[in-house]
Amino acid sequence: MPFTPPVAAAVRKSHPFVLCYTCLAKSLALTEPDVRSAAQQLMLNGFTTQLRACSTCMRTDKLLVLTPDGESQTLGETSPLLP
Numbered sequence: 210m211p212f213t214p215p216v217a218a219a220v221r222k223s224h225p226f227v228l229c230y231t232c233l234a235k236s237l238a239l240t241e242p243d244v245r246s247a248a249q250q251l252m253l254n255g256f257t258t259q260l261r262a263c264s265t266c267m268r269t270d271k272l273l274v275l276t277p278d279g280e281s282q283t284l285g286e287t288s289p290l291l292p
């Protein structure tokens with residue numbers, strides 16, 4: 210699953226906005242099937258799918274988002290401003 214790290218990083222980076230598989234693929238210079246297969250792996254690791262609108266192209270689809278667990282991990286990594 211070589212594409213999971215960049216896809217996971219892109220989803221975390223865009224949170225709380227979500228990107229569709231097409232826009233994720235474009236931003237990472239991957240193909241959409243690559244992103245979808247990475248998403249399948251990530252669904253077992255802190256990510257899930259929700260019916261959301263892509264923040265770039267506004268298309269509504271079942272998109273890869275962080276689970277509350279994955280979200281708290283992200284907050285832990287990116288909240289240096291909190292005491």
Ligand SMILES: [Zn+2]
Binds near residue numbers: 231267
């Ligand atoms: Zn999109």
